[in-house]
Amino acid sequence: MPKNSKVTQREHSTEHVTESVADLLALEEPVDYKQSVLNVAGEAGGKQKAAEEELDTEDRPAWNSKLQYILAQIGFSVGLGNIWRFPYLCQKNGGGAYLVPYLVLLIIIGIPLFFLELAVGQRIRRGSIGVWHYVCPRLGGIGFSSCIVCLFVGLYYNVIIGWSIFYFFKSFQYPLPWMVEAECEKSSATTYFWYREALDISNSISESGGLNWKMTLCLLVAWSIVGMAVVKGIQSSGKVMYFSSLFPYVVLACFLVRGLLLRGAVDGILHMFTPKLDKMLDPQVWREAATQVFFALGLGFGGVIAFSSYNKQDNNCHFDAALVSFINFFTSVLATLVVFAVLGFKANIMNEKCVVENAEKILRYLNTNVLSRDLIPPHVNFSHLTTKDYSEMYRVIMTVKEDQFPALGLDPCLLEDELDKSVQGTGLAFIAFTEAMTHFPASPFWSVMFFLMLINLGLGSMIGTMAGITTPIIDTFKVPKEMFTVGCCVFAFFVGLLFVQRSGNYFVTMFDDYSATLPLTVIVILENIAVAWIYGTKKFMQELTEMLGFRPYRFYFYMWKFVSPLCMAVLTTASIIQLGVTPPGYSAWIKEEAAERYLYFPNWAMALLITLIVVATLPIPVVFVLRHFHLLSDGSNTLSVSYKKGRMMKDMSNLEENDETRFILSKVPSEAPSPMPTHRSYLGPGSTSPLENSTNPNGRYGSGYLLASTPESEL
Numbered sequence: 001m002p003k004n005s006k007v008t009q010r011e012h013s014t015e016h017v018t019e020s021v022a023d024l025l026a027l028e029e030p031v032d033y034k035q036s037v038l039n040v041a042g043e044a045g046g047k048q049k050a051a052e053e054e055l056d057t058e059d060r061p062a063w064n065s066k067l068q069y070i071l072a073q074i075g076f077s078v079g080l081g082n083i084w085r086f087p088y089l090c091q092k093n094g095g096g097a098y099l100v101p102y103l104v105l106l107i108i109i110g111i112p113l114f115f116l117e118l119a120v121g122q123r124i125r126r127g128s129i130g131v132w133h134y135v136c137p138r139l140g141g142i143g144f145s146s147c148i149v150c151l152f153v154g155l156y157y158n159v160i161i162g163w164s165i166f167y168f169f170k171s172f173q174y175p176l177p178w179m180v181e182a183e184c185e186k187s188s189a190t191t192y193f194w195y196r197e198a199l200d201i202s203n204s205i206s207e208s209g210g211l212n213w214k215m216t217l218c219l220l221v222a223w224s225i226v227g228m229a230v231v232k233g234i235q236s237s238g239k240v241m242y243f244s245s246l247f248p249y250v251v252l253a254c255f256l257v258r259g260l261l262l263r264g265a266v267d268g269i270l271h272m273f274t275p276k277l278d279k280m281l282d283p284q285v286w287r288e289a290a291t292q293v294f295f296a297l298g299l300g301f302g303g304v305i306a307f308s309s310y311n312k313q314d315n316n317c318h319f320d321a322a323l324v325s326f327i328n329f330f331t332s333v334l335a336t337l338v339v340f341a342v343l344g345f346k347a348n349i350m351n352e353k354c355v356v357e358n359a360e361k362i363l364r365y366l367n368t369n370v371l372s373r374d375l376i377p378p379h380v381n382f383s384h385l386t387t388k389d390y391s392e393m394y395r396v397i398m399t400v401k402e403d404q405f406p407a408l409g410l411d412p413c414l415l416e417d418e419l420d421k422s423v424q425g426t427g428l429a430f431i432a433f434t435e436a437m438t439h440f441p442a443s444p445f446w447s448v449m450f451f452l453m454l455i456n457l458g459l460g461s462m463i464g465t466m467a468g469i470t471t472p473i474i475d476t477f478k479v480p481k482e483m484f485t486v487g488c489c490v491f492a493f494f495v496g497l498l499f500v501q502r503s504g505n506y507f508v509t510m511f512d513d514y515s516a517t518l519p520l521t522v523i524v525i526l527e528n529i530a531v532a533w534i535y536g537t538k539k540f541m542q543e544l545t546e547m548l549g550f551r552p553y554r555f556y557f558y559m560w561k562f563v564s565p566l567c568m569a570v571l572t573t574a575s576i577i578q579l580g581v582t583p584p585g586y587s588a589w590i591k592e593e594a595a596e597r598y599l600y601f602p603n604w605a606m607a608l609l610i611t612l613i614v615v616a617t618l619p620i621p622v623v624f625v626l627r628h629f630h631l632l633s634d635g636s637n638t639l640s641v642s643y644k645k646g647r648m649m650k651d652m653s654n655l656e657e658n659d660e661t662r663f664i665l666s667k668v669p670s671e672a673p674s675p676m677p678t679h680r681s682y683l684g685p686g687s688t689s690p691l692e693n694s695t696n697p698n699g700r701y702g703s704g705y706l707l708a709s710t711p712e713s714e715l
Contacts (some may be wrong), residue, residue, distance in 0.1 A: 060125060061234050062310050068238045071314075072307050073324045075245035075460025076467075077298050078331045080160060083457065084428040086296070086332040087272075087339040089288055091420075094279030095272050099333075101280065101289040103654055106329060108419055109567055110293040112559035113524060115321035115552075116531055117299065119540075121308030122317050123547055127472025128302035131309075132527070136534045141623030142526050143472050146302035148616045149519050150468035153301070156511040157465065159499040161458040162218035163430065164451045166198060171447035179295040179438045187594040188249035195589045198430070202502040204588050205510075205605055216500045218576060220493060227489035230458065230466045231482055234310055237463045244456040244463075251453040252334055258440070259341030268344020269337060271419045287574045290567070291517055298461075300523040302468030309471065313547050339433065346436035347418035355390045361410060362393065370408075375400055387413065426505075429454065480548025502613055509586040510601070518575050521617035525568040526620065532560040584609060 090098045119421040124131045129143030171179055178193035187195075195201050202209040259265050279285050298304050300555045308317060359382055365371040375396050380389045396413055398405050433450070440446045470485050499507050531540055539562055545551045585600040601609065626632035 002277065002699065009479050023561075045058060060310065062312065063234060064238060066315070068241060069307065069311060070320065070323065071241040071245040072234070072238060072460075072464070073304065073320065074317055074327055075241045076303050076307065076339070076394055076464025077296060077324055077328045078245075078248070079457050079461035080157075080429075080454060081292070081295050081340075082328070082332045083335045083454070086292060086427070087336040088428055089292060090272060090336055093282070093285045093288065094276035095274050097275035097279045098276055098285060098289065100275075101286045103291065103329075105286070105290050105293050105567070106325065108559055109290065109564050110297050110299070111325045111551060112385065112556050112564055113299050113322055113528060114297045114304065114325055115556060117304040118308045118317040118321050119547075120531065121305035122311045122315055123543060125309045125311075125313070127475045128305050128468065129472035129476045131305055132530060137625045138531045138627045139390065139526060139530045139534070139620065141619035142523055142530065143302065144619035144623070145519060145523050145616055146300060147469050147472060148619070149516055149523065150301050150303070150465050151492070152180065152511055152612065152616065154462060154465045154469070154506045154517050155496050156499055157458065158222045158462055158492070159215075159219060159496060159504065159508060160426065161222040161225075161455055161462065162215055162500070163198065163426070164454040164458065165218045166214060167434070168448065168451040168455060171444050171451060175442055176381065176438060176446050176447060179443075188431075188435060190431050190438070192594070194427075194430045196682055199505055200502050201589050203590055203592075204599060205503050205506035205586065206602055207503055211497060212500050212502055212504070215504070216497065219496055219500050223489050223493045223496070224464065225459065226462045227486060229463055231383055231485050233470075233481055234307075234467075235484075237467070240515075241460065244460045247456050248453045249331075251449050252331075252338055254449065255338045255446075256341070258446070259338050259345070262341065262345035264344045264346075264348030265341035266344065267345065267415060268340040268342070268419060271344065271416070272336060272340040283574065284578075287571060287578070290571045291521075291575075294520055294524060296332065297325065298464060300520040300527065301465060302472060303464030306467040306471035307464065311431075314549065316548060318544075318548060318552055339428070342433060342436045345439070346420065346432065347415055347593050348499055351387060351413055351440055352416050354411055354418075355385060355387055358394075358410050358413060359385050359390060361408070362397075364406065371397065371401070387415070413618060426508075436697060437604060445643070506586045506588065510584075510605065511612070514579075515612040515616070518572075518579070521572045521575060522617055522620070525565060527574060528560060528565050528568065532565065537561045 063072070090096075092098075120131050120135065121127075124134050126134070127143070129140065132142040133140040177197070178190045180189055199215070200209070200212050228236070230237050294300060308320075311317070362371065362376075363382060366373055366376070375393070377389070377392055377396070380393060390413060394410060397408070397410065401408065412572040433680060434447070437443050437446050437450065466485070466488070469488060472482070474480060474481055498504065501507075531537070537557055540560075541552065541557055583600050584606070585598055587596045589595075590597050590601045623632065
């Protein structure tokens with residue numbers, strides 16, 4: 001045999017060699033089937049299965065422990081949105097009343113679809129591209145769309161981590177820099193610091209203003225941290241999760257205890273749990289609750305699938321789904337308690353400040369005889385004026401001076417008004433909560449803890465987001481892990497410079513509020529349809545039974561088959577209508593007015609927004625059309641063999657008809673079926689593969705090979 005033949009290479013090298021089946025059968029000496037994963041008919045099923053599982057374990061990394069995996073899923077699902085978006089939605093949408101639609105949608109959409117993603121990832125043991133190619137090749141574009149959405153989210157999400165890093169380092173000083181008086185008294189000191197010092201923001205999205213060098217450096221630090229955490233895959237990110245997933249709970253517990261001891265904390269918590277029942281019937285509330293469920297659990301991103309693909313197939317992912325969902329909801333409620341306790345404290349301080357300022361106005365009116373002293377109740381003492389005394393004075397003056405009252409410029413100074421002031425997203429963390437912490441004793445300590453918590457929450461979510469990009473690409477295209485991961489981080493940093501311009505915050509709003517929401521909804525509904533209606537719910541439930549060792553509740557069957565798709569279809573329709581009825585916009589900070597103003601996106605920004613949505617969803621119809629008209633192979637007619645020192649694995653190459661004929665080696669069916677189909681994916685509830693149409697129990701040619709089938713080889 002020639003010394004440079006591939007067979008000779010196999011004998012003297014540990015490198016993988018791949019060649020056609022024809023070449024292999026023409027040149028290769030007989031294989032010791034007892035020692036090879038490629039088993040030619042007749043070996044006991046138990047040994048075949050053991051060899052297959054051994055190979056699968058060798059080729060794919062695995063979590064060091066169940067705890068590490070659970071912490072990874074918690075770190076991905078519990079993110080910055082739990083700290084500021086969920087409390088904001090509670091405040092905006094009726095307090096405790098908002099919990100009703102959120103819980104309902106969590107049960108009928110969130111948990112079933114979270115379980116579905118965990119199950120398909122664990123069953124198929126590949127990233128989102130390989131998973132959805134296996135489930136339905138024509139909908140294989142779902143995996144590519146998930147990767148694009150992860151990229152969009154990762155671009156702006158790491159910018160928020162960069163903001164947190166900036167505030168973290170600024171917290172190591174006393175007094176805190178945002179405690180100083182602003183040069184403009186029209187806004188608070190924290191508001192001024194956020195917009196003018198941290199962001200140095202422009203007046204609109206059309207005014208670029210150049211790069212903010214401070215935030216550029218912070219973004220570089222953020223991507224460096226993320227890159228180091230994910231460069232080795234789960235071997236590196238899994239260890240990071242022990243700290244990044246647990247530390248936020250330590251901080252939240254400390255803030256909860258500290259918050260409950262603050263004056264006015266009970267007012268804030270009672271305000272949060274007092275339900276406004278009319279909000280429960282508002283369709284907009286239900287739409288926002290559903291969107292929050294998607295983002296909270298990380299549905300559609302591919303990170304859930306990627307993490308679960310590193311599990312053993314007998315892992316109880318049903319328990320994992322319930323556990324992670326409960327912890328996620330518990331974290332949201334815990335964060336809301338902390339936020340409202342602190343905001344209740346802040347509201348009391350602001351209310352007292354309002355009383356003092358308006359009492360000074362009343363004294364001036366009394367001294368200038370604009371108001372008569374007869375209007376002041378005799379028990380009122382201006383030196384120790386309470387909010388109750390001020391409210392009584394306010395009502396008397398408003399009643400007696402009804403015609404002249406508007407000209408007096410007095411405010412009612414109601415605590416409820418302060419508590420009702422909604423602060424959304426970043427404003428809640430970097431303005432409202434930051435301002436409240438300035439009134440804490442040892443405020444720098446609490447500031448350091450708070451922003452370190454935000455960094456870790458963001459890091460956990462970014463690790464999952466990066467896994468949603470790298471895992472499917474590495475599985476599918478076999479690119480070097482470290483090189484590709486570093487390349488992704490470098491590329492994302494340079495593209496992310498868009499968000500550290502002076503107008504960058506407005507682009508963050510565009511990406512966060514609009515570019516990802518609609519594509520994610522489409523992705524999740526197609527995932528549900530692919531499994532429930534194309535692959536088949538009964539078939540999927542049977543495979544889950546074999547994988548888990550018990551049959552999941554029938555509840556999931558009906559949710560996957562009917563309820564979840566219907567609810568998501570309504571949600572998708574509502575989202576499209578909402579975009580059409582209410583033009584997208586953003587809150588701009590007007591420097592001259594020292595105030596926010598809501599502006600609509602200009603035409604070029606709308607074009608960019610539409611392009612982002614189209615780009616994120618385009619792979620789905622493109623792959624469908626290409627595979628429907630057979631312009632793109634679905635892997636059903638391709639097969640080759642790659643091997644390493646006597647151990648054989650199935651891979652992809654063209655298989656000609658003559659090669660197939662030579663592949664006829666046995667008629668004895670394998671007793672241990674491969675976890676993946678030999679030729680192609682299951683195409684629907686009523687479909688069968690070409691092998692299954694044959695009367696021969698082992699397929700058209702009666703091949704008795706046990707192939708170490710891996711999903712990426714089907715791509």
